[in-house]
Amino acid sequence: MWPSLPSKSSCVELFSFLQNNPEHNENTEETAISGIAARFRGDLASLDKRALFALIYAAAGLTAINFLKEPNTLEWLTRGTPFAEVGRSAVHSEHSNLANLAWWVFVSVFFYFAVPAVWVKFVQKRPLREIGLALNLEPGFLKLLAFCLAIMLPVTYLMSLTPGFAAKYPFLKVFDGSPYLSMTLLCWEIIYFAQFFGLEFFFRGFLVHSLKPTLGAYSILAMTVPYTMIHFQKPMPEAFAAIFAGLFLGWISYRNGTIWLGLVLHCSVAFSMDIFSLFNAGLILK
Secondary structure (H helix, E strand, O other), X not given: OOOOOOOHHHHHHHHHHHHHOHXXXXXXXXXXXXXXXXXXHXXXXXXXXXXHHHHHXXXXXXXXXXXXXXXXXXXXXXXXXXXXXXXXXXXXXXXXXXXXXXXXXXXXHHHHHHHXXXXXXXXXXXXXXXHOEOOOOXXXXXXXXXXXXXXXXXXXXHHHOOHHHHHHOOOOOEOOOOOOXXXXXXXXXXXXXXXXXXXXXXXXHHHHHHHHHHHOOHHHHHHHHHHHHOOOOOOHHHHHHHHHHHHXXXXXXXXXXXXXXXXXXXXXXXXXXXXXXXXXXXOOOO
């Protein structure tokens, strides 16, 4: 048997009551809002503060890098200052795009390394060795490094022969016909190393070890998602390879508590890609 519906007169009486008692409505709304706010505070209090900051900062920091890395930003920041020429050279250079790349690396290192390092050191009061800068190394990992290099360097050479990689690397472009094998290339590779240090610290250090107490080994997976996404503008094989590289280098840092092994492997592959690409294009000795 279906339950009986309220009569028309009952509905009219309820509506009349609510209309004539606004304080009741306001109290009900305030109670509901207070309940929602209390649940929000309770959910927030249950979160691990280190993991919370790491994940929110990852979103904010990567967004900042994406929008601030363009040389037009440097030109705007330096406009009307004694450094205006630096900003203009980053956008309009007749020699090379080194100034452009230097600005990109500066922005990357600032958000990858400087901000999280300062937060961990002075706000969380933790030594940086706890988030990837330790010098620990489990037995057998140096042999693993040598094995990985023996595999990756020939693969890197083969990839450098493909049109996609040949067009992308090296990032350094010389416009005036000067030889690539010069101080400009050396300066670029040193700057490039700084970028990789910041990147490895952020992903394999800060993210993995900030999430490790809460997520355990899942911290490696959580880190690999944004790490892969920053490769979306790279050649497709490199973007897919970033998934496996993120997992592997993340595991190395997770096991050893250090980013240094991954940094050596990452830089070796990147530097060799630059040299192989220039060699294939006949620009090493030109």
